Amino acid sequence: MEEGTTTRTVEQLQAELDSLGSRIGFSEGAYTTRVSVSALERNLPQTLTLLEDILFNPAMKQEDFDRLKAQTLEGLVYQHQKPSWMASQATRDVLYGDSVFGRSSDGSAESISSITLEDVKASIAITTRRKEPKSSWLAISQRRRSPIS
Numbered sequence: 001m002e003e004g005t006t007t008r009t010v011e012q013l014q015a016e017l018d019s020l021g022s023r024i025g026f027s028e029g030a031y032t033t034r035v036s037v038s039a040l041e042r043n044l045p046q047t048l049t050l051l052e053d054i055l056f057n058p059a060m061k062q063e064d065f066d067r068l069k070a071q072t073l074e075g076l077v078y079q080h081q082k083p084s085w086m087a088s089q090a091t092r093d094v095l096y097g098d099s100v101f102g103r104s105s106d107g108s109a110e111s112i113s114s115i116t117l118e119d120v121k122a123s124i125a126i127t128t129r130r131k132e133p134k135s136s137w138l139a140i141s142q143r144r145r146s147p148i149s
Contacts, residue, residue: 003058003059003060003061003064003068004058004059004061004064005053005054005057005058005059006057006058006059007053007057008050008053013050013053013054016046016050017047017050020039020040020043020046020047021039021040021043022037022038022039022040022043022046022047022050023036023037023038023039024036024037024038024047024050024051024054025037035051035055037051041142058124060117060120060121062117065117065120069112069113069115072112073109073112073113076106076107076108076109076112077109079106080104085104088104089104092104
C-alpha cells in the first residue's frame with residue numbers, strides 16, 4: 001500500500017504529504033489492517049484525497065513486490081536466528097505438533113517464496129469485496145490548543 005499508486009509514484013506521494021505536513025501510515029495484524037492519518041485540520045481534505053488514491057489505486061508493480069518479498073525473506077532469516085523465536089517455535093512444536101497452531105505466524109521461507117504478485121492482487125480483491133461498514137470502525141482525535149489568556 002505504500003509503494004505508490006497508478007496515478008502517483010511513491011516519491012510524488014511523499015512530496016505531497018511533506019508539503020501538507022501530513023502523514024499516512026499502514027500497519028497490519030493477524031486479523032486487522034490499520035490506517036493512520038495525521039494532518040493539520042486545514043490540510044485534511046487534501047490528505048484524505050491522497051489516502052483515497054493509495055487505497056483505491058495501488059500500483060502493485062512487480063519490481064516493488066520482488067523487493068518487498070526479498071526484504072521479508074531477509075527479515076525472516078534474521079528473526080528465525082533469534083533465541084526468543086527458537087524458544088517460541090519449540091513451544092509451539094511441543095504444544096501443537098504439526099497442526100496449523102504449530103506453525104509460525106510469520107510464515108516460512110518456502111511459503112513466502114511461493115507467493116506471487118497475482119496471489120496478492122487476488123487476496124486484495126477478495127478482501128475488498130468483504131469489507132462492510134459493520135466490520136470497520138473509525139476513530140478521530142483532535143488536539144487543540146487552548147487560547148492563551
